[in-house]
Structure formats: structure tokens, C-alpha cells
Amino acid sequence: MRFLRRLGQLLMVAPPILVIGVFVGFPIAISAIYTLGHLGGPNSAVSAIGLHQVSTKGLFTLKVYKDVFAERNFQASLVASVWVTVVSVAVVLVLSWAIALYAWRTRSRLGRALTALAVVPMFIPVVIASYSILQFFSYGGFVKTVASALGMPHFPTLGYSLQLVVIAEIWVSVPFGVLMISSGLGGIPPSAFEAARDVGASVVRATWKILVPMNLLPTVIVTCFTGISVLGSFTVPYLVGPTTPTLLGPEATETFQSFAEPQQAEVMAVALFGLSIIVAVPYIWATYRANRTSRAQAL
Amino acid sequence: MSAQNTQGLEISNLMKRLGDNAVVKGISLTARRGELVCLLGPSGCGKTTTLRMIGGFLSPDSGSISLGGLDITELPPERRPTAMVFQNYALWPHMTVYKNVAFGLRLRRLPKTEINDRVDAVLKMVNLVHAKDRHPGALSGGEQQRVALARALVLEPQLLLLDEPLSNLDAKLRVEVREEIREIQQRLAITTVFVTHDQDEALSISDRIAVMSGGRIEQYSDPDSLYRRPESRFVAGFVGSMNILSGRIVAGGITLGPDGVFIPCDDAVLANYGGDGGEWEVAFRLEDVDVQSAGGLTSLPHRGSVARQVSHGHFKEVLVEVGEHTSIRAYLGPDVDLSGPVVVSVRRLLLYRDGALCYESHPASGRGQPTGGESLPGGAGLTSSSPSGSLR
Structure with a gap:
């Protein structure tokens, strides 16, 4: 009876697991094998169009990885990806916390308006937003025009720079950040903050020692999800960023499409995946910790 | 922040508006050093707002708060010698x-080392040494309450603020914890302001109680005075159980309710005054009502019948219908059995007019006395009935 019940439960979850396994897991596995020098089998189609491929008759080879990681362009793009990600995540966190905290503490109309306004970018397609941002900051754009009108014709512009990529990534990610942080703060009773003030903590200390730890999971979620999103982004860096160095998304696409090097492009994808896993570690840790705490409290 | 060398709390003409609503309307109050003062009142009366202004979480629109002779009105919470x-x-x-x-x-x-010593000492005081390394989520409600108390007490504040600290506990635990709080408060002699809407809680642990209504203090006195001599109609109705009915004074007693039911009252002064013929709000405690079997006295005008009896274990609350529209509640002994017609009399009563206490009878001496500015004029006994009396 118990066996049948468990079998029934397994059958209920089987369809989504099968879909993920067949349509996501399997392609990932054969791509990983492809990067290790196995060109036949399921990889024979892609290897038929690829240039500069490395094959192995043994178990595996890491030559493609060595070649790709030795390329200056890739190195620059890897550094650029990490830099853009770190800066974007940091700014998104600061802005999201500032807006959410202001709204939470003051509970004023301005706070509510700011929170609502911060969510607006979520409803604007990334392509449109990217072009708008580009027009605003690029050479013929609003900033340059105003600067010229004010007698500063050589005012620097940010068009097609990594800084502009950061600005656009912030635009894209702040709504999610504000929503998550606001939602987390909404679950904290104001008395928790007041109690800290009451025993002698300043506003900054009470925020750092009480609110941040109590709102840790949403903060980690914003950090990780924004980080992974920026690392793997394509549209923003492709439209507003420089040609090189660029982020790994456009870099891999260009390697695949323009240089016809699918094996190298997939190595870049694996590198991107590795970085994303590193970024995801704090999320896994925080979720595990939260589950453990709630289990302990339930006992 | 030692509890020594303090002069207590002094609040002067405190006012606060929240939006368009005047929540606190000119409150003045003093608490002596080591005194436990309760702010008692219904929801929305301004008691928590007052407490939060004392704690520094709200800024008063006007007025001042001083503690130990030091004006703390403008100090932020972290710089006040208070703990909440x-x-x-x-x-x-x-x-x-x-x-x-x-x-x-x-x-x-x-x-x-000092932190360890002080934390250990205060956890010992609240019997929580065993829970030192636990997280709050693993504690019961009573234990959490004691941790909150320990967190406040460990700072040795000049003033302890308690914002309905027992409201989340069950009835039995509430009684236990409030006694613990009182015992610790008295042992440490910490001036304490305790906010509650529970009159039993306030009456049982306070040195003085400020009953609040509509942002004002209706009465500020010790629990006994508050209970026995409520100075306003609001306090009479809010604190303890009270029969409050419209009535008129007649020779030998009062007539109550729309039925004009005569209830005898052994108060010579009241009888001498007789009343001015006007209507009073007559209030008397349930324990000041005598209910006896009428026996064969069927002609008595104040006969009634027991409509309902509720046993509280060590005493019994009865509802006596003395007229078609007039009922009186009374506390009786647990073994009293009243199945037939009964007669009702009142040992002690209070008279209110325009919401203020005007007369208080003293049954022990058989005399009462007018209070405040309004006195009872002399006159003949009145027997006319009141149009609007009812059991409140």
C-alpha cells in the first residue's frame, strides 16, 4: 500500500522531470561532451559546420578549454562580464535597499510612489529600454545635446561602453530588487527595528545588525538572480555595449555565428555556467539555512 | 543608566496628531521613582501613542517629557534611559x-566578562538560563516574553516601558507572568509605565492607574480609589463591572429604569437630600447589591426574579429582572439558591450627571457625600420614573 502510494507520487512528478531531462539535461550533456572533444554521435551535425575543432580518440581532452582561455579577447570578455556583474549587482542592491527601506521606514506617500515607480522598468521591453538608454547617452543623444547647448561640446558620452551596459543592467534589474527587498521588509515588524533603537543602536547599526540579517534571504535572492541574469544577458550588452570586450553572452554568440566555432562557443557557455554556479552558491546556502531554521522552530 | 538617583517620570501637556486625528490631547502625568503606572483604556484611546512618545518612537507635537529631572522630549530612542x-x-x-x-x-x-555576568544574572532572574543558546523561534510565548523583559532589564533603565506585554499569552500564563513582572519591578524599584486594555491586569499590578479615553486621562489614581470611586461615567463603565441605570432619588432609596422600580438604599444623607427631581445616572457595583428571597413579602414594589445565573466557581453572577425593562446584575455567594421571587437593595451607590461623579454614598456609616462642584439640593422624595434606564 505504502509502495503504491509512493509510486503514485513519483508518477505525478515524473512528467516535468522527464521534460527537463530530455529537453534541457540531454542537450547540456552532449554539449559538455562536445567541448571535451567528442565530435560524433549526437554532435556530428554541429561538428559538420564547425571550424577549428578539436577531437579526441581517448576519454576526453581539455585542449579547447586551454585554447579559449588563452585567447585575449575571451579573457577580456570574462573580466568584463565579472566586472559588469559585480558593479551592477552592488548598485542594484544599494538602490533596492534604499528605496525599500525608505518606503518601509517612512510609510509615506513618497515612499509608496518611489516603490511603484521603481517597478515600471519591468513593464518596458528590454530592447526598447536598451535603445532608449543608448539614445540618451550616446553621441547624438540627450546628454550630449544638453552638454553642447551648455557650451561643453566635448562632454564624454557613454555610448557603447561597459559603463552604459551597467546602467542598462541596473535599469532592467532594479524592479526585481525593489520588489524582493520590499516584500521581505514588509514581513519584518517595525518593532524589531524599534527594539534595536531602544537598546541603543543608531539607525545605521539597527539596519545593519537587525534588518539586513532578518531580510537576508530576499537579499541573497536579489544578489544571485541579478548576478546570473547579468552574467548571461545578451540583449543589453549586444545593443548598448562595446564590440570588444563584451559580455560572455554576445561573445559566445559571435564565436558561434560569425567565426563558425561552435566548440569554442560552447566552452564559453560552460565557463558562463561555471560562473553562474558560483553566483548561485549563496542562494543555495541561504535557502538551506532558512529551511533548517524553520524546521528547528517547528520541532 | 542606573536605576539610582532618579526622580521619576513627568509628562506635561503632551499632544500628538496622527494625520487629521488628534490622538493625544494634552496629557499630564507623573510617576514617582519605583512606581508602576498603568495606562488603561480601550483601543484608540492614545495609550500606546503616549508610551511611544515616552520611548522616543514618536515626537510629540507639543508638551514635554522629563525623567529624573532631565528633559528627554527631543532625545532619540537610543539616547533615552528607557527600555521597552x-x-x-x-x-x-x-x-x-x-x-x-x-x-x-x-x-x-x-x-x-561584564556582558556575560550581566546577561547571566538577568537570565537567572527571569528563569531562562536553560534557554540561553536557543533561538526565539524555539521558545514558548511565555519564555519569549521573559526574554523581552530580560533584554530591557539588563540595561538597568531608569524607566521601563511595557506595551501590552501579556496580550499574546493565554489567561493562566498571563496571570503568572504579570506577577513575575510585578515582583521583579518591585525588587529592582524601576519606574514602570505599563500599557494595557485589561482592567484586571491594571488593577492587580499597578501602584496607580491612568484611565484614558479619547486622548485624555479620565482619572489617575490608585487601583482601590479607581475601583471604588470612579470619577467619571466613562471610568465607572470601563473599570470593573457596574450597574449603570438612569434613576431618580426618592425617600429611602432610588427609582430605576423606565419602570421606575424602587430600590432601597441605606443612606441617610441621600434620603435627606431627596434629590432635585432630575435624572441621574445611578451606578453601583455588583458586589454592593443585596438579593434576598422575597418569601411572603409579595406586596413589595421592588420584587424581582432571577433571570440568569452564571457560576464563576467561587462566586455567582446573577441577573435579576426587577421590572419589565429593568435588570440588575449582582454577585452572590456560590451556594446561594434563589429560585422564587427576590427583593433587591443597594448598599452603596454613585451618582453621575453630565459624565461627572456628583455623589458617593458610604453604607458603613449610612452617609454619603456630594463630590465635586455639584451638590444635591434638598427636597421631597420623588417617585417618577425615568424614561431611558436600562442595564448597560
Whole structure:
């Protein structure tokens, strides 16, 4: 009876697991094998169009990885990806916390308006937003025009720079950040903050020692999800960023499409995946910790 | 922040508006050093707002707050020599009990050994040494409440603020914890302001009680005076159980309710005054009502019948219908059995007009006395009935 019940439960979850396994897991596995020098089998189609491929008759080879990681362009793009990600995540966190905290503490109309306004970018397609941002900051754009009108014709512009990529990534990610942080703060009773003030903590200390730890999971979620999103982004860096160095998304696409090097492009994808896993570690840790705490409290 | 050398709390003409609503309307109050003062009142009366202004979480629109002779009106919460226990305890779930209690001491950069000693001492005081390394989520409601108290007490505040700290506990635990709070408060002689809407709680642990209504203090006195001599109609109705009916004074007693039911009252002065013929709000405690079997006295005008009896274990609450539209509640002994017609009399009563106490009878001497500015004019006994009396 118990066996049948468990079998029934397994059958209920089987369809989504099968879909993920067949349509996501399997392609990932054969791509990983492809990067290790196995060109036949399921990889024979892609290897038929690829240039500069490395094959192995043994178990595996890491030559493609060595070649790709030795390329200056890739190195620059890897550094650029990490830099853009770190800066974007940091700014998104600061802005999201500032807006959410202001709204939470003051509970004023301005706070509510700011929170609502911060969510607006979520409803604007990334392509449109990217072009708008580009027009605003690029050479013929609003900033340059105003600067010229004010007698500063050589005012620097940010068009097609990594800084502009950061600005656009912030635009894209702040709504999610504000929503998550606001939602987390909404679950904290104001008395928790007041109690800290009451025993002698300043506003900054009470925020750092009480609110941040109590709102840790949403903060980690914003950090990780924004980080992974920026690392793997394509549209923003492709439209507003420089040609090189660029982020790994456009870099891999260009390697695949323009240089016809699918094996190298997939190595870049694996590198991107590795970085994303590193970024995801704090999320896994925080979720595990939260589950453990709630289990302990339930006992 | 020692509890020594303090002169107590002095609040002067405190006012606060929240939006368009005047929540606190000119409150003045003093609490002597080591005194436990309760702010008692219904929801929305301004008691928590007052407490939050004392704690520094709200700024008053006008008025001043001083503690130990020092004006603290403009000080932020972290610089006030006060400590607050919040209604929901406001413990920090990511910290152990030890860290919750030690947080304030760490902020003061005290030596680690002193922090350990003080935390251990206060946890011992509230019987929580065994829970030192637990997180708040693993504690019962009563234990959480005691952690919140320990966190406040460890700072040795001049003034302890308690914001309905027992409202989340069950009835039995509430009685236990309030006695513990009182015992600790008296032992440490900490001036304390305790906010509650529970009159039993206020009457049982306070040195003085400020009954609040509509942002004002209706009465500020010791529990006995508050209970026996409520100075306003509001306090009479809010504190304890009270029969309050419209009535008129007649020779030998009063007539109550729309039925004009005569109830005898052994009060010579009241009888001599007779009344001015006008209507009073007549209030008398349930324990000041005598209910006896009528036996064969069927002609008595104040005969009634017991409509309902509720046993409270050591006493019994009865509802006596003395007229078609007039009922009186009374407390009787647990073994009293009243199945037939009964007669009702009142030993002690209070008279209110325009919401203010005007007359208080003293049954022991058989005399009463007018109070405040309004006195009862002399006159003949009146027997006309009141149009609007009812059991409140």
C-alpha cells in the first residue's frame, strides 16, 4: 500500500522531470561532451559546420578549454562580464535597499510612489529600454545635446561602453530588487527595528545588525538572480555595449555565428555556467539555512 | 543608566496628531521613582501613542517629557534611559537568547566578562538560563516574553516601558507572568509605565492607574480609589463591572429604569437630600447589591426574579429582572439558591450627571457625600420614573 502510494507520487512528478531531462539535461550533456572533444554521435551535425575543432580518440581532452582561455579577447570578455556583474549587482542592491527601506521606514506617500515607480522598468521591453538608454547617452543623444547647448561640446558620452551596459543592467534589474527587498521588509515588524533603537543602536547599526540579517534571504535572492541574469544577458550588452570586450553572452554568440566555432562557443557557455554556479552558491546556502531554521522552530 | 538617583517620570501637556486625528490631547502625568503606572483604556484611546512618545518612537507635537529631572522630549530612542518591552516582544529571530539580551550591552562596548555576568544574572532572574543558546523561534510565548523583559532589564533603565506585554499569552500564563513582572519591578524599584486594555491586569499590578479615553486621562489614581470611586461615567463603565441605570432619588432609596422600580438604599444623607427631581445616572457595583428571597413579602414594589445565573466557581453572577425593562446584575455567594421571587437593595451607590461623579454614598456609616462642584439640593422624595434606564 505504502509502495503504491509512493509510486503514485513519483508518477505525478515524473512528467516535468522527464521534460527537463530530455529537453534541457540531454542537450547540456552532449554539449559538455562536445567541448571535451567528442565530435560524433549526437554532435556530428554541429561538428559538420564547425571550424577549428578539436577531437579526441581517448576519454576526453581539455585542449579547447586551454585554447579559449588563452585567447585575449575571451579573457577580456570574462573580466568584463565579472566586472559588469559585480558593479551592477552592488548598485542594484544599494538602490533596492534604499528605496525599500525608505518606503518601509517612512510609510509615506513618497515612499509608496518611489516603490511603484521603481517597478515600471519591468513593464518596458528590454530592447526598447536598451535603445532608449543608448539614445540618451550616446553621441547624438540627450546628454550630449544638453552638454553642447551648455557650451561643453566635448562632454564624454557613454555610448557603447561597459559603463552604459551597467546602467542598462541596473535599469532592467532594479524592479526585481525593489520588489524582493520590499516584500521581505514588509514581513519584518517595525518593532524589531524599534527594539534595536531602544537598546541603543543608531539607525545605521539597527539596519545593519537587525534588518539586513532578518531580510537576508530576499537579499541573497536579489544578489544571485541579478548576478546570473547579468552574467548571461545578451540583449543589453549586444545593443548598448562595446564590440570588444563584451559580455560572455554576445561573445559566445559571435564565436558561434560569425567565426563558425561552435566548440569554442560552447566552452564559453560552460565557463558562463561555471560562473553562474558560483553566483548561485549563496542562494543555495541561504535557502538551506532558512529551511533548517524553520524546521528547528517547528520541532 | 542606573536605576539610582532618579526622580521619576513627568509628562506635561503632551499632544500628538496622527494625520487629521488628534490622538493625544494634552496629557499630564507623573510617576514617582519605583512606581508602576498603568495606562488603561480601550483601543484608540492614545495609550500606546503616549508610551511611544515616552520611548522616543514618536515626537510629540507639543508638551514635554522629563525623567529624573532631565528633559528627554527631543532625545532619540537610543539616547533615552528607557527600555521597552513590545507587544509582540520584537525579539530578533537570527540571534540566540543570549545575543538578544547582550545586544544592548555590546553596543555600549562593555567588557566581555561584564556582558556575560550581566546577561547571566538577568537570565537567572527571569528563569531562562536553560534557554540561553536557543533561538526565539524555539521558545514558548511565555519564555519569549521573559526574554523581552530580560533584554530591557539588563540595561538597568531608569524607566521601563511595557506595551501590552501579556496580550499574546493565554489567561493562566498571563496571570503568572504579570506577577513575575510585578515582583521583579518591585525588587529592582524601576519606574514602570505599563500599557494595557485589561482592567484586571491594571488593577492587580499597578501602584496607580491612568484611565484614558479619547486622548485624555479620565482619572489617575490608585487601583482601590479607581475601583471604588470612579470619577467619571466613562471610568465607572470601563473599570470593573457596574450597574449603570438612569434613576431618580426618592425617600429611602432610588427609582430605576423606565419602570421606575424602587430600590432601597441605606443612606441617610441621600434620603435627606431627596434629590432635585432630575435624572441621574445611578451606578453601583455588583458586589454592593443585596438579593434576598422575597418569601411572603409579595406586596413589595421592588420584587424581582432571577433571570440568569452564571457560576464563576467561587462566586455567582446573577441577573435579576426587577421590572419589565429593568435588570440588575449582582454577585452572590456560590451556594446561594434563589429560585422564587427576590427583593433587591443597594448598599452603596454613585451618582453621575453630565459624565461627572456628583455623589458617593458610604453604607458603613449610612452617609454619603456630594463630590465635586455639584451638590444635591434638598427636597421631597420623588417617585417618577425615568424614561431611558436600562442595564448597560
